[in-house]
Amino acid sequence: EKEGHDWFMRKEIFEQPRAVADALLGRRDATGRLMLDEMRLSDQELRDIDKIIIIAAGTSFYAGMVAKYAIEHWTRVPVEVELASEFRYRDPILDYSTLVVAISQSGETADTLQAIRHARGQRSKVLAICNTNGSTIPRESDAVIYTHAGPEIAVASTKGFVTQLVACYLLALYLAQVKGTRYGDEITQIVNQLEAVPAQLQQVLDDAPAIYELARQHTGARSILFLGRHAGYPVALEGALKLKELAYLHAEGFAAGELKHGPIALIEEGLPVLCVVPPQGRDQLHDKMLSGIQEVRARGAKAICLAEEGDERVAPYADHVVRLPRVPVLLQPLLAVVPLQLFACELATVLGHDVDQPRNLAKSVTVE
Numbered sequence: 546e547k548e549g550h551d552w553f554m555r556k557e558i559f560e561q562p563r564a565v566a567d568a569l570l571g572r573r574d575a576t577g578r579l580m581l582d583e584m585r586l587s588d589q590e591l592r593d594i595d596k597i598i599i600i601a602a603g604t605s606f607y608a609g610m611v612a613k614y615a616i617e618h619w620t621r622v623p624v625e626v627e628l629a630s631e632f633r634y635r636d637p638i639l640d641y642s643t644l645v646v647a648i649s650q651s652g653e654t655a656d657t658l659q660a661i662r663h664a665r666g667q668r669s670k671v672l673a674i675c676n677t678n679g680s681t682i683p684r685e686s687d688a689v690i691y692t693h694a695g696p697e698i699a700v701a702s703t704k705g706f707v708t709q710l711v712a713c714y715l716l717a718l719y720l721a722q723v724k725g726t727r728y729g730d731e732i733t734q735i736v737n738q739l740e741a742v743p744a745q746l747q748q749v750l751d752d753a754p755a756i757y758e759l760a761r762q763h764t765g766a767r768s769i770l771f772l773g774r775h776a777g778y779p780v781a782l783e784g785a786l787k788l789k790e791l792a793y794l795h796a797e798g799f800a801a802g803e804l805k806h807g808p809i810a811l812i813e814e815g816l817p818v819l820c821v822v823p824p825q826g827r828d829q830l831h832d833k834m835l836s837g838i839q840e841v842r843a844r845g846a847k848a849i850c851l852a853e854e855g856d857e858r859v860a861p862y863a864d865h866v867v868r869l870p871r872v873p874v875l876l877q878p879l880l881a882v883v884p885l886q887l888f889a890c891e892l893a894t895v896l897g898h899d900v901d902q903p904r905n906l907a908k909s910v911t912v913e
């Protein structure tokens with residue numbers, strides 16, 4: 546059932562164009578307006594929301610970090626993102642005007658489940674973003690957006706993550722539609738951009754052999770760092786998590802702007818640093834990222850840069866450039882995460898590890 550792939554993980558990485566297409570299927574009515582059929586919260590209930598708290602664990606938490614950028618930008622509703630395991634223990638401020646969004650691929654993660662029980666006990670509405678029909682978290686939520694990625698067998702989440710991102714964008718745009726914070730034309734344009742993503746993902750996957758080659762060059766690394774900014778920051782964290790999980794290699798992701806506040810001390814000769822370069826459209830971000838790369842490279846790091854096609858400014862700063870199709874900055878995580886998944890999968894394979902069943906990990910973590 547691996548359909549010719551050595552691992553379920555690799556199969557699931559390559560299923561991402563289809564998974565994203567499925568996650569987007571049937572989300573518009575005949576007039577082009579967004580509809581979320583299991584939303585179950587009325588327009589009035591959604592208009593009354595004045596704060597959103599996203600709770601999740603692991604990779605799903607990183608999807609939540611990306612969601613914060615999108616929801617705040619498109620709806621102007623303040624969003625907090627919190628690890629489910631921390632949420633309950635800080636006595637969070639919740640009431641009926643707070644929407645709690647729980648993101649969980651499995652729908653069974655105990656930390657996330659306990660967090661939503663706590664939120665509902667405080668009269669908050671809970672919306673689940675989930676991949677598993679009928680699992681506990683959506684059953685105990687007021688509303689649900691299913692991600693429709695299909696079963697995810699490998700322990701490490703891949704198509705689960707990208708479809709969570711899609712669901713988060715759809716939620717953000719739906720809220721913008723209901724609250725009237727964005728015009729219909731603009732929402733339609735963004736949905737059109739999302740609908741172009743499956744073909745762009747396929748383009749990224751077509752370049753897999755180059756990423757595998759890169760991974761094979763790094764099997765001797767003791768540590769690999771990941772840098773990102775804005776929506777690329779959670780992608781850096783996710784790239785590092787994949788490498789820890791699968792290759793048992795020390796890896797850390799940083800916000801590029803934080804480098805000078807400490808992590809730059811880690812840089813030494815030959816240290817590989819994977820950099821998620823924001824699209825050029827957002828000039829300031831792009832410039833700042835390039836200067837961050839320059840800083841690490843001046844101290845001997847090897848910069849492997851993920852940058853959009855046509856970004857000619859990045860080459861002089863990079864030891865290696867991986868090209869990504871052009872998308873707006875908020876959507877870039879959908880594409881940028883893929884080379885990092887391929888990198889971790891290949892590196893772990895070459896090191897001889899069981900990619901589908903990494904040591905010490907379980908697919909759904911049903912204990913707190």
Ligand code: F6R
Nearest residue numbers: 603604605649650651654701702
């Ligand atoms: C990473 C991974 C885990 C899960 C986390 C949450 O590859 O799989 O970090 O993302 O345990 O799981 P769900 O989304 O099922 O709640």
